Amino acid sequence: MLRFGYGGRILRVDLTKRRFRIESLDPSWIKPVIGGRAANTKRLFEELNPDCDPLGPDNVLIFGVGPLTGSLLTASAYFTVTAKSPLTGILGDSAAGGQFAAEMKHTGFDQIIITGNADNLLYLLITDSGVEFVDCPEYAGRTIVETTSAIRTKKRDHSIQVAAIGPAGENQVLFAAIVSSGNRVNGRTGMGAVMGSKNLKAVAVRGSRPVELADPLAFLSEIQKIDKDILTHKEYKKRYKMGTTMLMKDLNSIGILPTRHFQEGVCDYVDEISGQKLAAAFKVKNKSCFNCNVHCSRYYVTDENEAEGPEFETLCSFTSRIGNQSLPFALEMNAYLNQMGMDSISTSEVIGWIMECQERGLIHPDDLDGLSMTWGERDKIRLVVDMIAFRRGIGNELANGTKRLSERFSEEAQKLVMHVKGLDVICGDPRGIKAYGLTYAVASRGADHLRAEPYFELTNRKEEAKMRFGTEKAADRLAEEGKAALVSYSEKIALLTDSLTMCKNIGLCMDILNFESASSLLEAGTGLEYSPKYLEKILENAINLDHKFNRRFGVRTEDDTLPERFQKEPLKRGPTKGSTVDIKKMVEEYYKIHEWED
């Protein structure tokens, strides 16, 4: 019996039969994976036929929270959605903060496991007692906020939290997102398309089962320490003011801000599109996830639109990465993409790749139904984003993602797709942050930083680097040395934050979470024994499972690599000038640490 921390129950939903079943969560099953992302992966591994059609009824869609989600733990606001990815064909998952996770936790379900597909567009209203299947054909085409408001109004309860898909998810754009709390996005790997394929417009949650802690006073004293560390952290003020958008200037200052589709790492007009500019000109207030004291999110109002965000990835994706110099336009795109429910990184990659290929003469407009685009051409970008969301015209093909789109073009054009394992590379040029490069290469969901977020690499703590990772070079962003050790450590903390659950900006980037603090929190929270050593061991096991899982999907060692550009083509100017990534060497070292034969 799980009484503390955990909700202690799982919910199984069969959309085809419109039935649900409540099961108790077995402590021996959950303890070795903690919860959240690690538990989702284990569940998928056990229950998914790896050969299934990711957009068919057999795909298993899992919403998961952890033992400390929605608790007294600061920023315990994350949930992970996991399924086989329709974009990459391998392990897919994506996490989001906001308010959904805590409310889901309060329903008493640690996991919601959804299979089958509905014959009609519907949403699920999940409460303590189970599921109400609500048909909603009239919601077709509605945005996230419209859907949320409609559900709340209909059910006369404005504390209901909603994770919905927009038109992009309904149209099964392969990189469609799930969006909750109005603008909080499970963006990567196309989880929104999986929902769309199941005719599932939204998952709405409203709970009343409180989170109980095994030792509330011990837990409280841990939280007081953590909160003090957060509020006195040297990055606190900057994060409070700009959130992750602070990275626009930070990355530019070290020459790794993706500019014109990674052709450059320095953007000359960065001051026009920076986090500083956003905060000064358009921010009207701070926004926050559940129980967080960093409040790093922001609400903005422009003449034409308003929304929460954007985070760095979206801001960079719709400014320098595609040559756009207008901040208001990027804000318009942020609002639009969120409400259409589409991943900004993958959308930007489609656009940036076409722009570069057309500039190089590798793709003729005739090959794209007459579409031609040049850097920062706003009307075209707006049009293309819309065509993708609704799969209109050539948008129907672009909606399958850049890698698939590239397959009918020349090898030269294919090489310019910035992806690993079919997932588009995030904003951050790995030529100047080698540990990030390694993370993109080995991340089990494809090119992504959040699997490890080795932010330590940028903190210049040389002595600490030597002590912790065996070489000062681990704190040298341009070195390959020591990076496998750094990533192997960081990926465990990343998985830990995703599994407790907690925010990674705080847990990992601000260095708040480690095995010791997590052990204290978990023991006081759940009453189960979680020694630091045990935690480290089970996190290693969970990472091995990711690896094994992807082998089932056909991933091979040679897929753990980076686009050729990062390996062979040095940047021409700026503080990262001349640098390329020796990815093979780092991956070999990383495999050695993990004792993986292949």
Added chain:
Amino acid sequence: MIQVDLSKCTGCKKCEVACAFFHTGKISNRLARIKVLNLYELGIDGPVVCVQCQEKYCMVCPVDALTLGPLGQVIVSPTVCTLCEACEKACPIGAIEMFDDIVYVCDLCGGKPKCVEACTEEAITFVRGGKGGPSLASFQKETKKMSPSQKRQYYVEKQGTKLRQKWSRKHA
């Protein structure tokens, strides 16, 4: 009484968490006497808590289970209360609500409100003494048939209108 400045609220719910935790040892918005709404269509977040209104609508209690404390706070006697819901129905802004046979309304933590301590944004402040809170007569007319949650939504939305005007002026 507790005063709210909507322009500073980020919607983090630390007040709600602190309230539930220090009263019950558990975390749930059902157990909190201050409840935060996130109105995504407006970008407005805000807590709803007893404002010590001029009218004292909740004092309709037919068995006199509700009394006023020295700080103006509402005190509910659980032994006298018959769970008739009259106070919940009477409050025009949903600041008093029953859950699991208990009436939840702000008791000001005896003069040191935990929600105020928890707020890092100064969005809620504790004001001692004074003439009591605002009149809620206009809300009472509008929210009669609403659920407590709907009343809270209506209240925050109305309060948020002024803030939104300020935002649009910034960009005029």
